Amino acid sequence: MQISLNSVTVKERWNLAQCIEGCVRHGIAGISPWRDVLQAMGVEKAARHIRDAGLTVTGLCRGGMFPAADAAGRAAAIEDNRRAIAEAHAIGARCLVVLGGGLPPGSKDLPGAREQMREGLHAILPDARAAGVTLALEPLHPMTCADRSVLSTLSQALDLCDELGEGVGIALDVYHVWWDPDLARQVARAGTRIAAFHVCDWKVPTTDTVFDRGLPGEGVIDIPAIRRMAVEAGYAGGFAEVEILSKLWWARDPDEVLDEITRRHAAFV
């Protein structure tokens, strides 16, 4: 598999232009920007630079985040997702990565938040289909359920895929699913609906529920085993996207980080 650089991995030090140049310099063939750095560069300009650099855009991060405290908030989230779909189309992204979003502030109604997520997905699906942008539902680790993602398991995401049909797939991030006793069965069930494959590692101890991910090999995840499951299931994308949210790695020189990623990719992915 080839490497794709998710821009969040170097977000403290590099803008998108620097990410593109960094990929070229390090022989990294894929890129996946977050919307903030994409918008900062300008979508059309970014699309041109990425194309000129010959990079594959393995995804745009991120859409979703539908649950909100009121109807206006939910409508705003849906509108924002429509803009995200247009951006993903403009840069030729293979998919828009879609997150569940957390509970609305003050709410304890988890089933209600999950229903809002479902309704949001139905609302944007026609736009995604019209633009030819695959919505890649990414279940996040259950420790993010309250504040980031009420989409918690592959099984839940695949139930939504089954319901929504054409144009919806899965973003499979080993960090979020490695613990799942049902992993092998659900990855097989996902099949060719795996639209993106993300790698990082679970460190022991993990000192922060969001910002303490490891590079491949720093933790306990058997990444090659999950990679094999994904490929056997039908993932033919050929890229492993490196998405590291880490205060430790953010403090390092991005060229060092990309060296580490390249070195570790061969050994641990």
Place this chain on the structure above:
Amino acid sequence: MQISLNSVTVKERWNLAQCIEGCVRHGIAGISPWRDVLQAMGVEKAARHIRDAGLTVTGLCRGGMFPAADAAGRAAAIEDNRRAIAEAHAIGARCLVVLGGGLPPGSKDLPGAREQMREGLHAILPDARAAGVTLALEPLHPMTCADRSVLSTLSQALDLCDELGEGVGIALDVYHVWWDPDLARQVARAGTRIAAFHVCDWKVPTTDTVFDRGLPGEGVIDIPAIRRMAVEAGYAGGFAEVEILSKLWWARDPDEVLDEITRRHAAFV
């Protein structure tokens, strides 16, 4: 439901004798000791004091923890579980709470660790049955999978219950399962096998993966909804056990903590 005090809730300041006296003083009818405080007091003496105080022992924490780096380690864990079963019997505990245990140090073999857990359970089941001690399998939150519990979901625990049969049940802790999209279905499936019901709360943000639990009402878990599911499924134990691992609450005067627990129980459980 009545309150049961899990000794870990006040572990920094009270020994088991003080826990027993504290329960009586605060009108708390149940207790669930951890083995360290039980052994420190002496099992027979503790059994007598608990009985004299008229407390129901809702559980003994904790057995399990089977995965180990070598055969000697696995055999030692099984022997230790046999002692835990004897202790649970001696104090008249309704169950021995059984944890999965984490990955052996340096291992990335999660399926292998789960198989070791399964083998350990089979090894101690005859002892548990002979002693009349229910093994209450407690799935822990997936964020503890690497270092504490390869038993991650209710579904996985109930598959083990189905396999092991008579004498094995579930310890249902809202903190560990509240996020599960399959929660309602699995609690219904558990039925009368729910041997213990534990409460605490998920705080936002959560700053530590082990030691930052909240008292009921401090977080986002809809505890009454899960209590109702458990009772409708067949949990007739009548106790909600308060098990709070929290550096913040450990720093407080235990009498204040028990006041808070009693006050919050009525409103949030």
